Amino acid sequence: MNPKVYVEAQMLIRKPTEEVFEAFINPEVTTQFWFTKSTGKLEEGKMVTWEWEMYGVKTNVVVNQLVKNQLIKIIWGEPSTNVDYEFKEMEKGTLVVIKSYGFSQEGEELLKIINDNTGGFTTVLDGCKAYLEHGINLRLIEDKFPSK
Template sequence: MSSNIYVEAQMLIRKPIEDIFQAFINPEITTNFWFTKSSGILEEGKIVTWEWEMYGVKTNVKVLQVIPNQLIKTEWGEPSTNVDYEFKELEKGTLVIIKSYGFSQTREDLLKIINDNTGGFTTVLDGCKAYLEHGINLRLIEDKFPSK
């Protein structure tokens, strides 16, 4: 049964926890390394829409819980899954852990979604690190699936 299966990606980002947390809740920052458009800031109980304009894709994100500088719990995707963003202050910076779980897929479909989530969230964290530590937008999401 897939209910106990989860995907986890993590990255140390050498910036204060407050800066990293803001980067994930404030779309003015997030659009520099992830989606291209958002209907608003992530706030508990709110539903926002994220858009990847280059792919013509959008999704509604339900914000289940926000604990400042610690945790953001969301539900999004089609079919929907849970995605949690955890922030842990370390001596060298902030450890960001993204966990995705609650998959309804099975067999080959489950393997594909696990692969997509692992690669996707790793790319998000790589882009976040480059942007917050060095001010560089690597355009990783845009270039992951370039048009032919």
């Protein structure tokens, strides 16, 4: 494991912290900008499965910690990695900071996963911002790797 290696993406979303936090724990909202299906709402100590139907991909998500309107800590993927979502109330809205860490890859494989994580979480934050602020589903995840 590479304890000093982590990925960080952040975005100011001009909505109240309660609304932004809810968007990440409630699949009725999250499916408007990220995955397409979930087995349930995020709750501390629970496992849910997220699915991206257009790619035929799914992953289990274990919620290690959930502090309302402040923090979500999950483990997901194969090989598994840690992801923390921090929500910071600011004058103009909510700053969301996503940190991914605990990578087991090394060398070129590690560089690829860092690149994928950075781009992926940036896309998620961009989609969330567009959806929450303007009610627009930009279809960013679906269009990131379009089939012909």
